[in-house]
Amino acid sequence: QQQVKQSPQSLIVQKGGISxxxxxxxxxxxxxxPWYQQFPGKGPALLIAIRPDVSEKKEGRFTISFNKSAKRxxxxxxDSQPGDSxxxxxxxTNTGNQFYFGTGTSLTVIP
Amino acid sequence: EAGVAQSPRYKIIEKRQSVAFWCNPISGHATLYxxxxxxGQGPKLLIQFQNNGVVDDSQLPKDxxxxxxxxxxxxTLKIQPAKLEDSAVYLCASSLLExxxxxxxxxxxxxxxxxxxxx
Numbered sequence: 001q002q003q004v005k006q007s008p009q010s011l012i013v014q015k016g017g018i019s020x021x022x023x024x025x026x027x028x029x030x031x032x033x034p035w036y037q038q039f040p041g042k043g044p045a046l047l048i049a050i051r052p053d054v055s056e057k058k059e060g061r062f063t064i065s066f067n068k069s070a071k072r073x074x075x076x077x078x079d080s081q082p083g084d085s086x087x088x089x090x091x092x093t094n095t096g097n098q099f100y101f102g103t104g105t106s107l108t109v110i111p
Numbered sequence: 112e113a114g115v116a117q118s119p120r121y122k123i124i125e126k127r128q129s130v131a132f133w134c135n136p137i138s139g140h141a142t143l144y145x146x147x148x149x150x151g152q153g154p155k156l157l158i159q160f161q162n163n164g165v166v167d168d169s170q171l172p173k174d175x176x177x178x179x180x181x182x183x184x185x186x187t188l189k190i191q192p193a194k195l196e197d198s199a200v201y202l203c204a205s206s207l208l209e210x211x212x213x214x215x216x217x218x219x220x221x222x223x224x225x226x227x228x229x230x
Contacts, residue, residue, distance in 0.1 A: 006153075032216065043115070043202050043221030044154065051214060089153050095208075095217055098167050099144075101153030 003027060004092050006102025013109050019077040021105045023090035026071065030092040030100075035064065035075050038087045038104075047088070048075070080109045113137065115222035117203050123228045129191035132225045136184070136205030142166075144219065145178055145188050146202040154202055160186065193229045200224040 005024045013019045023033075032051060036044035050057045050064040050073065057064045063076040077084055090102040116135040124130050136143050141162050146154035157176065159166040162183035171178065175194070180186040190197055204219045 004153075034219075036221075041223070043204070043223050045221065046218055049216065049218075051216075053214075091153075093217070095215055098156045098159060099154075099219065101155070103153050104151070 002103070003100035004090060004102045006090050006105060008105060009103070010106040011108070013080045013107065015080065015082060015109055015111050017080050017109075019075075019080045019084070019107055019109070021075045021088050021090070021107070022072065023074065023092075023102050024070075024072045025092050025100075027092070027094070028071070029094045032093050032095050033064070033066065033073050034091050034093075034099075035062075036089045036091065036101075038089065044089055077107075080107075082109045082111050085109050115203055115205055115220055117201075117222035117225055119225055120223065121226045121228075123230065124193055125230050126195055127192040129189065130193055130227065131190075132188045132201050132203075132227075134186045134188070134203030134222060136186070136203070137207075137220055140205035140207050140220070141183070142206045142217075143180055143186050144202075144204040144206070145186070146204065148200040148202055148224070150199070157188070157201075190227075193227075195229050198227055198229045200226050 034049035035047045037047045038044040048062045052068050061078045066073045087104045091099045093099045143160045145157040148154045157171045158168040158178045160180040178188045202224045203222045206219045
């Protein structure tokens with residue numbers, strides 16, 4: 001059973017556009033929702049994370065929107081750049097327990 | 112700060128052979144994870160250590176996979192015998208619990224992974 005469902009599988013965005021990746025979860029015990037960025041040949045790296053007590057968190061061009069009642073959260077990349085081209089994974093955990101990862105979204109930003 | 116180190120970076124073996132991967136976590140990180148990442152999928156937890164004790168190994172195929180973390184620092188993951196479906200990237204991560212204004216946060220730091228191809 002997939003604990004965290006992620007969409008779309010792939011995304012192509014023009015430079016300067018907004019990239020939006022969505023995730024949904026079922027387990028209401030999850031209390032920490034990180035997003036990871038992975039470049040080819042590298043391990044995932046933490047990009048930004050949120051806790052369910054806030055509805056939005058912004059760090060630079062990256063924003064997480066969180067809807068606790070709908071059990072959904074999304075990553076928004078503003079002013080997308082070619083250097084943002086990577087695979088993005090959402091994840092969820094109940095702190096201290098295992099992390100569950102989405103299936104990943106391959107983002108391509110066209111110059 | 113040095114990151115999570117893994118070796119080897121690549122390994123090609125034939126099915127039924129054995130293979131071992133090594134991980135050196137970030138100094139001071141008590142929790143260590145081994146993940147399997149199949150092409151096009153997210154990382155799947157194989158085993159989680161807290162110091163030298165196992166916290167969760169429910170998804171580790173114990174008939175062929177084994178892992179240890181002697182002395183609570185370095186860890187090795189072994190596959191014996193390997194199957195074709197074991198072809199994947201094996202990621203090691205370590206984590207630290209941090210207290211911030213938002214509460215307690217566990218940040219995982221991943222190594223570069225070992226890419227295994229079983230022929």
